Amino acid sequence: MTERNSAPSLSRIQQKNRELILGGALEAFSAGGFRGATIDQIARHAGLSKPNVLYYFTSKDEIHKALLTSLLEMWLAPLQRIDPAGEPLAEVLAYVRAKLQMSRDFPRESRLFAYEILEGAPHLTEILGGGLRQIVDEAAAVLRRWMAEGRLAQVDPHHLIFSIWSMTQHYADFDVQVRAVLGPGRDPLNEAAAFLDALYRKLLSP
Amino acid sequence: MTERNSAPSLSRIQQKNRELILGGALEAFSAGGFRGATIDQIARHAGLSKPNVLYYFTSKDEIHKALLTSLLEMWLAPLQRIDPAGEPLAEVLAYVRAKLQMSRDFPRESRLFAYEILEGAPHLTEILGGGLRQIVDEAAAVLRRWMAEGRLAQVDPHHLIFSIWSMTQHYADFDVQVRAVLGPGRDPLNEAAAFLDALYRKLLSP
DNA sequence: CCTGATCCTGACCATCTGGTCAATATTCCG
DNA sequence: CGGAATATTGACCAGATGGTCAGGATCAGG
Structure with a gap:
């Protein structure tokens, strides 16, 4: 067509x-x-x-759609870089670090997707239930295997991924709030890196 | 005036x-x-x-402002209900549960605030840096004391609070995405309750 | 350098939207 | 009841915004 x-x-x-x-x-x-x-x-x-x-x-709609699709791959890339052959905890921590780095380097992209989901994802519905779901399921399968092998603590893999998304993107999407609450003279992203590293170590160490 | x-x-x-x-x-x-x-x-x-x-x-602006201020107190109430005299871990877990319950019961309110922060918080700037900051600092002080007393593991209290906000509100704000990824026949909020309970137990047990 | 295709723009249009207002309906209360 | 205060509305306005179009500028290639 x-x-x-x-x-x-x-x-x-x-x-x-x-x-x-x-x-x-x-x-x-x-x-x-x-x-x-x-x-x-x-x-x-x-x-x-x-x-x-x-x-x-x-049309404006077409610009929006083109922008979303042109950025989606880059946005999901880190999740696909989790290496099934790697060391489990290190792989997850690297993913967390990569996502947090994206909040620092690409806050506009993060907000773009945040708006899109908040608005009900009118341009991403098919992707959400299709490609995205598959990508997440594959990562979840790897995590589940690691957990079954006793190399990672047992938690729900999907919610583990949600937790990484929400906490890392929070520092881009709600930047205004984070800075207002922390006050001046602090480096939210740097502090978050240490906090999240400690959090996922405790959560996932077998 | x-x-x-x-x-x-x-x-x-x-x-x-x-x-x-x-x-x-x-x-x-x-x-x-x-x-x-x-x-x-x-x-x-x-x-x-x-x-x-x-x-x-x-004006439309006035409606928006009135709505935000009328809901802000209710939105922040759970944080202020943390009891300095209570059992630390139980208090935090109760707060997490309360916030998650609000994502289930009041998703529209959650999205309202999410939009406001994303848009740069034009109607909340003074509150963010004033009242909100104070409320958070007070809760952070309580958490810090508990940690100093060895009744809670040492983590940055502010980022601990951010993590609770982001993960619980995620299930309201990004509901579309969560459901698309999980597929039908699951209860995201219920699963999240178990996941978050386990997460914060591991993170905060001294 | 010529010509057709590509690129660009000022002017314009229809629609939507925040907001106003004069006139009408309803309620309140002595 | 009767009149003043309060509520409600249809009609309207001005500005913003998505989108169109005819015509002019620029470029590529023969």
């Missing part, structure tokens, strides 16, 4: 401007969610005019 | 309609955030006309 199959050739200008637009869209959508962002904002962030943005994407 | 000081008397109709409006506003704001909700939606949820809503509140 869609085109761009045999000829995905994008001209240099197309490549560059689509990139600019997605960059501006990330800025805008992560700040105010889908409804809070306007095409004009996206255009200004991208350094283009509004009609020009709509020359490359047919 | 403001009125309603010596005479906060609200007629029966006022009382009832303000209540209806705040109820409709909770429904609307928790679904789409401040920008995603329209006064007309609020009015329909409340069973009133749009101009009538604006007869009781002068």
